[in-house]
Amino acid sequence: MAVAQKLQRCAVSQTGKHSASVIFLHGSGDTGQGLRAWVRDVLKQDLAFAHIRVIYPTAPPRPYTPMRGALSHVWFDRYKISADCSEHLESIDSMCTQLGTVMQEEVRAGVPKNRMIVGGFSMGGAMALHLACRYHPEVAGVFALSSFLNKDSVVYQAVQDRKGQPLPELFQCHGMADELVFHQWGEETGVQLRHAGMDASFRSIPGLNHQLSRMELEELRSWILKKLPLESSAQGQ
Template sequence: MAVAQKLQRCAVSQTGKHSASVIFLHGSGDTGQGLRAWVRDVLKQDMAFTHIRVIYPTAPARPYTPMRGALSHVWFDRYKISADCAEHLESIDSMCSLLGSVIQEEIRAGVPKHRMIIGGFSMGGAMALHLACRYHPEVAGVFALSSFLNKDSVVYQAAQGRRGQPLPELFQCHGSADELVLHRWGEDTGALLRGVGMATSFHSIPGLNHQLSLMELERLRSWILKKLPPNSPSNGQ
């Protein structure tokens, strides 16, 4: 299915000089506006920074096989929600190309790739791993919340092929009670990426199901600031 050439998005602008960017991808069936509202509801305020713009793109609606072909805002198609099946690479690669335009817009705004982080919730986290590890490994980091990669994912092959070269650091959070995306799928994803040379950290959130929590968003915010500090020598400040 052909998708629109311009992704809708919303953003939380920095309050000072724009020197870094975060691209935060929603889960299946959500939108960028919906994810921003969810984050704001959990934090009781926007995830905002003095120097970092936070961008929430929206996936175009497309037929989604696990919903029997019904239209949904999903980043790519899946044959089924399982770690054991093949990836739908045609839809993944098509969306990587579209999301690349968001990255290029930030570059034109004066933000280099090493001052960007890409991440997401659920399907958004898997999409972020494909985008960062396969197409834009120069970014500062990638985060995956309640997310997983298929066991035979080409992301592992891409990371393996970059041994000895820079790879983005991975930050993961996963609820221990997640019944949709099993906790062990997230753990296995992190372990396999560590095995091919990627620096990773995995945070298990006790009792959390398939949702965002205050604890993980606070940890994520701290990690983002560590990777994208406001006074980095590389950004000329």
């Protein structure tokens, strides 16, 4: 088996003592640098915090079936872009392993998993749900922006199997003007996760297409600070 390459990434460093981390995953065809630039363009500044490092990894290029096998920066393969088909678990699980090494680097830097949040936009949000709910449920939270899971996703069973045990809280936003039926799929994802036992909120944003908005990023920032508050030991750093 080939050794997995270290994921490329860029990061926005904390301005004070590093006591928490956010891993923000891009959508299909994008890169970590591209997502950071998009966030900065929408907010007119970086998504930055006094104590939280924000990490933007880049998915390695892989053949992507919906693009007839052309190489693309995608977190996993899809048999087709549909909520009704099976998940490509081989590629999903492989990427969960690689992203787990990013999380482990933060642990080695002194940040426990319960002081981490993982999330993403579009495919990145779906990837984050697999990563958090199936492999690292001890993280503080997971966010999914304009994202959905397949109707038979193994994530639902993983959440259900953890009833009575700690699970990350989910922050979910989706534009109501998103193309095709993506908003519907995203809303159904939230319903199924809540039914399985997850604390999940779903926010519909009128007029928003498949894109980021200042409103959702500001709400995301507030939610991150609620889940990863500045620790008293870090005050004044």
